[in-house]
Amino acid sequence: GENVEQHPSTLSVQEGDSAVIKCTYSDSASNYFPWYKQELGKRPQLIIDIRSNVGEKKDQRIAVTLNKTAKHFSLHITETQPEDSAVYFCAASIRGATNKLIFGTGTLLAVQP
Amino acid sequence: DAGVTQSPTHLIKTRGQQVTLRCSPKSGHDTVSWYQQALGQGPQFIFQYYEEEERQRGNFPDRFSGHQFPNYSSELNVNALLLGDSALYLCASSLAQGSRGYTFGSGTRLTVV
Numbered sequence: 001g002e003n004v005e006q007h008p009s010t011l012s013v014q015e016g017d018s019a020v021i022k023c024t025y026s027d028s029a030s031n032y033f034p035w036y037k038q039e040l041g042k043r044p045q046l047i048i049d050i051r052s053n054v055g056e057k058k059d060q061r062i063a064v065t066l067n068k069t070a071k072h073f074s075l076h077i078t079e080t081q082p083e084d085s086a087v088y089f090c091a092a093s094i095r096g097a098t099n100k101l102i103f104g105t106g107t108l109l110a111v112q113p
Numbered sequence: 114d115a116g117v118t119q120s121p122t123h124l125i126k127t128r129g130q131q132v133t134l135r136c137s138p139k140s141g142h143d144t145v146s147w148y149q150q151a152l153g154q155g156p157q158f159i160f161q162y163y164e165e166e167e168r169q170r171g172n173f174p175d176r177f178s179g180h181q182f183p184n185y186s187s188e189l190n191v192n193a194l195l196l197g198d199s200a201l202y203l204c205a206s207s208l209a210q211g212s213r214g215y216t217f218g219s220g221t222r223l224t225v226v
Contacts, residue, residue: 006155034214043117043203043217044156089155091214099207100146100169101215103155 002027004092006104014112019077021107023090026071030092032099033066033073038106039086047088048075051095080111117142117206117218125224126194134189134221138206144168145187146215147179148203156203162187163209191223199225 003026013019025033031052036044050057050064050073057064063076073092077084087108091101118137126132138145144163148156158171162181181187185206191198201222205215 004155032214036214036217043219045217046214049214091155099144099215100158100161100171101148101156101205102158105155106153 002092002102004090004102004104006090006107008107009105010108010110012110012112013080015080015082017080019075019080019084019109019111021075021088021090021109022072023074023092023104024070024072025092025102027092027094027102028071029094030071030102032093032095033064034091034093034101035064035075036089036091036103037086038089044089077109080109082111082113085109085111117204117216119202119204119218119221121221122219123222123224125226128194128196128225130194131190131192132194132223134191134202134204134223135186136189136204136206136218137186138204139216142206142208142216143185144207144209145181145185146205146207147187147189148205149173150201150203150220152200159189194225196225199223 005024034049038044066073087106090104146161147159150156160170165181176192178190201220203220204218207215
């Protein structure tokens, strides 16, 4: 069935270092891949997304890459700051149908000052 | 601009009881999806409503039901509550023909005792 695997489950980095979170999806029909940031007790917030017709997208310190052949996509955060500390979720969906999101299990990112 | 609003924010119920959660979508959005987020897990898709009909359903029992009103707001009903239903219930709104991801509400924290 539909499944999204996410690794690592926890990630600790020093301020200023880069962080990489990786996801793998199972449904080859998936064509939309958003990333959400969820701070403790708050709602998930969309931080970046990518469509299957694009291999990479960047927004300031955040970038996402997609490898359709391998069904992998990754989130890259450069020059990490303490306020980047949160749980990050990847997700996959098939846009144009119901756009139901299948989420990964989340990565707790801790940026040490 | 009001985002997605959910009520109540917190709720404590006893096993076997019934509960109704409410959601008002972001202005301009016509589709409402409900997700269940257990502690330490990614959100799990319950169902999605569009044009007052359930458009797709996740792997949840019939105890979970919903409704969408003409003003696009929505309710999630859970009957015969179990301890395992304790979770954060997230409502997300979107445009049926939109190109971006969902906007999430802050959720309702349901505790079943």
